Amino acid sequence: MSRFGKGKILKKFFDLFPILLLYISVLNEFDFNYLNLTYFSFNFPFILIFYWSLKKPENLGYGLIFLAGLINDVVVGFPIGISSFSYLFICGFAAYLRNITLRPSIIKDWLFFMFTVLVVSSLTYSILILFFSFKLNYLDSIINITFTFFLYIIFANIFEIYQRLTSRTATND
């Protein structure tokens, strides 16, 4: 009985892990600012949302992503709603890719991720500049997009391993 209960709790935790990670990342921002690397920044929530929306959408509720976006806006200081908008757009692109894909391939996902990030970042950039008169550095955005794109493949593999390990643990339990 207790074994069954432990397994259930573990499974629940594994299911909640992506959303917990998303909330930690928007509240904390994995920025590595203390390393003083001028030309390094990436958007971890983009990678996380795209991957999990594509592979296991049931683990990442849209409502919770919307809320995470609002929190991110508050932490970063952007107008409320802009991050939710970009996160949900990423979910939409991932869902579209999921619908049209018959044989999943990580390279195809990666390239589609690049397209997604470019579209979403352009939209966000345009809204902030045109609608809210924000002054943003174009080069910073490009660097951010580039690193986000390159790091996707690394994080995707890590998440893949995580999924394999957790499914095995859950099955054993």
Place this chain on the structure above:
Amino acid sequence: MEASRDDFVIAIRSAFIQRGNKQRFSLFFLLTLSILFLTLGKFNFRAIDIVKISLKELVYRSSFIVSVPENYIKNGYQSIKEHFTFYDHYQNLINENKELKSSIHIDNFISLENERLKKIIDDYLVVSNEIVAKVLIDKQSPFLRSIIINKGSKDNIKMGMAVLDDRYLVGKVVEVNFTTSRVLLLSDLNSKIPVTIEPNGYQSILSGNGQKDGIIQYSKQKTILNDGDIVYTSGSGGLFKSGIPIGKIKDDIADVSFFSDFSQLRFVKIVKFEKVSD
């Protein structure tokens, strides 16, 4: 051709409009909600303001707690880094101390003389209140350079107040909540401060470059800047008093290296300057 267009429409409709497995809301509904938030926020709609303020109070505190493990790593990294440069740093401080000791007597005389002269021209300003605040969040995103402090409207913090790190200007208050405030750092692209560049007394505007330095903007064409020239607040606009040190010109160009390291801010002083009344 027709069939492939139909597939595209079906895939889009399924992705955005239909509610997915275990999803409570459709993407379309939430996207519309985000656009509504953005639009109403732009026009300062009351309900959105209330949501914004409540979220801020909650999120700033939570973010501080969530950041604790990362801060441990950050502090550890800084300690190790400082450990390696400890001896060089010590030698530099000894030399600097010698120079400072020799110039302190001249400075005292100049300060007194300056005070006397400012009184004559009715320009003497004094610090009216000084509030020490703790930095709760210093998540400097790649796009915005700001910090969150643990003092808000209940501590009489007002928009536009100057924020100092020891004696150096680091930014100004741009958002005030009940118990917290946001400070826009001088390194942000949106920060514009009227400055004086000494020893030549050039008047200009200092903007951030979005990274860790500043840049001199809108100065006269013939302005010649030298490496090591000091940048002070000019006092124009009446928001800050004149003469608060900000940074120095580096490499004979319009780049300004700030005296304060914005990534190391732990406590800051929020100051309001008022003219002294006789």
